[in-house]
Amino acid sequence: MSAVSRRAKVPRAPTSADQILGAFSRVPPSPTLDHLIRYLGTWSGTDKVLMLTQYSSKLLIAFLSLQHRVRLRLLEGTKSYHAPHGGSPVAARLERLVALVSDARILFRIWGILPIVKWMIALERTPPPTRLLHNIERIQGWSMLIYCPLEAVAYLGMHSIVPLSASKQNLCWLWGSRMWALYVVLQLLHLVEDNRLLRLRARALERNRGHPVPSSSRSQSSSSTSTAVTSEKQNSAATLTEEQAETRSLWNELHDRKEAILNELWVNLGYLPLTVHWSHPTGLISEPWVGLFGTIAAVAGLRSGWKGTAAPIDVAPVS
Template sequence: MTSYSKPTSLAKLNDAVLGCFSAFPPSEFIDHLVRYLGTWSGSDKLFAIVEYALKLLVPLLNKRAQLQKNAGLRKVATSSTAVRFSNLASTISDSRTLWRFWGLLSIIRWMVSLERSPQPTRNLLNIERLQGWSMLGYYPLEHLSYLVSHDVVPSRSTIDLSPFLAKKRSLQLNSGTLGVWSVRCWAFYVALQFAHLREDRMLLQAKYRTLRKVGLKSADKQEMQKRWNAYWSDLVINLANFPLAIHWSTGSKLLKHDAIVSILNLIVAVVSFRSGWQATALPSSTPAQPADELVEPVSAENTTAYDV
């Protein structure tokens, strides 16, 4: 008995301390979180939410510090917490730009698959073709702007054109100009997205009418709800992106307050995160509602299938 008492006690101690996670049951929420944040899009959207939430908090914290100073409650009118939040938001913004360096590969893959997959309409095919080409302009220009701003690529270089012009020419790259032109390419994408959403709406309405004629089934109802939910989410995202695209493509002259920019970006991030979260959810075994309760959304005010 004596020879087994010490190892047994030590094993129990190990189980109690090192194996304490045995007390926690498996969590579908954590599984879903890992599944979604394990994607580039999921982690980017989460960091975007954090970034723009911090950018909204910074002026509020500084305003509170100013009021406290006026009331004699503190010596300085700036918040040290606001400075740290601002530094973190800037770091996240810089990191998200760097992570987008792989975005061009996704666009190329998308454009290749686009030509090999049948599209519902010719208009939709041409819209997506133009959107693909606009992003082929956006990504390289943004990458080059980022590299120039971080002095990885020199802003000024000399090109030897002596075989053609018998002289050397100086090439100057401005990160700000490159950034504006990259956003203009993205603004073209955003404008085209409205035409894309119009085509999507027409297809959804036609699909709904067809299903109504043959009789809606439970599976059809669930599928239509998902499609309308995705449509309304995309519409909200594009409505928020449109003023941002105009603002940045005109040299940040449209929106006068940084808070408005942060709010619009936060809306985009939250709705995008929600859409991605729903897309990565495992199939639910919850019984669906009767198919005859499906209501076709016919206007932006009818948002029964979508909740921000």
């Protein structure tokens, strides 16, 4: 048995098949790939990537269409704005991609009412710190409870799964968008209150602990002191260092919260004109503007989700 074990441990000589089929043995592990898999493994991560694809494609369509029209005017010397075969072929393919991605995103949201119900149950058991935030989130939850079924019914009616006339479909889309717009406006108010509370916490922290100071600023001690006094000062310095580390951690937490509020602000500033546009029966802005605002919201949301799925950093204990 020992001879068999020794033979099993001898590495095999590489063959030409190993060079081809085992090509990935030369590829090192990638933390970025691991992070991407973690992010796309979440529902929000997949949705944000699809959202960025959808709205950035709208911007690219607008650019390609403009480029195509300019080329036609320069070549033909006329004011014609249409190509002989219906415009830029790349733009036409991108429009089909946008329609497909939009359809997929709505389908993935069709059971989105379930986490909303879970959120509203948890909201009453662990309410926010102020009554204003509590009521804002309550209204937001009810607006989403109305929005989700309206979007689902309109989507199923659009695909002739639910018998629904075109006018009723439009009505569902319209009122669903208005509920979404209400949610976005309330979220902006939520962020204002969040920022107010954050500033209060920062003032209290500055008053009680001050700002973090480098731990080496008080490392010097007088050489003329006795051994007992020196030992006492060293213990005091060690305690001070721990307090400084805790203070620095609290300030870092406030800084991260401030960044999260700012990022959430960009998300909702992107969503606000879109939801208002979709809440109007005839719309208010053109497709390039829809692409721009949607891209802003998608990039901000993707940034937040990417940061939230980062691998935890191992911090060595302070000795």
